[in-house]
Amino acid sequence: QRSNDSGEVIAWVVSKFGAFLSNEMMRNIIGQTKSSFDLRDIMDNKKILLVNLSKGKTGELNSRLLGMIFVMKFQAAAMSRANILEDQRQDFCLYVDEFQNFSTDSFATIMSEARKYHLNLVVANQFTTQLTDEIREAVFGNIGTIVSFRIGQNDVDTLSRYFQPLFDGDDLLRVPNFNTIVRTLISGVPTQPFSMATLPTLGKPNEKLSSALKQLSAAKYGRPKAKVEEEIFARLSTKEPPKTAFGSPSSMPRSRPASGVGGQFGSNNQM
DSSP states (O other), X not given: OHHHHHHHHHHHHHHHHHHHHTSHHHHHHHTOSSOSOOHHHHHHTTOOOOOOOOHHHHOHHHHHHHHHHHHHHHHHHHXXXXXXXXXXXXXXXXXXXXXXXXXXXXXXXXXXXXXXGTEEEEEXXXXXXXXXXXXXXXXXXXXXXXXXXXXXXXXXXXXXXXTTTTSOHHHHHTOOTTEEEEEOEETXXXXXXXXXXXXXOOSOOOHHHHHHHHHHHHHHHOOOHHHHHHHHHHHHSOOOOOOOOTTSGGGSOOOOOOOTTGGGSOOOOOO
């Protein structure tokens, strides 16, 4: 019975990952044996890593999976700092937009333990009801700063208590565009809530600079697409067929078929 149960579990896992293996983009990302990014090095040396997980580009399921992977890898990198003294741990900020898409139960652990490893979290989402009860309690139990733009009626009861008595629920419902109500900590001491106007967009996007930075990043950290696919397909390909007795039909000379997966891709180099 245990063998059958194990087989069912393996089949379930394989079926779930089959969707990612059949997707060219995801296969080339998660199918590599070594990551191009050392998150511990990024944290310790104050580097910047931008991860675009737009659902329009990656798809909703792929976006969620990659986001969760990055969050958990940042957690592991932060906790690996246990091997150095606390005063040697550089502060590092992890910004997570559309937080509800990547909030697993392990995020509650990150919220409660990341501070001592100097991993600072800035998370943003639209509605508190997008979070599970456990995650919501972890968020409000550990955060030092709450920045509230205009909210909906369903969030009034949850958020208004953090800004009382200076601001009530009606104030939160009527916050003007580009304005917020804030409660924060200064030197570890809670301040009185206050209103704040956000800064306007600073300057105009520099498309040439953006393109140059992307090309530089691809050249430094990326690998040719054809090389990545060659390595992945080599691992996925079947081994040599078992030898059969001479004279049997299957022992007759024949050409080995090409991989059914690899035949659909070109050999152009793409970063």
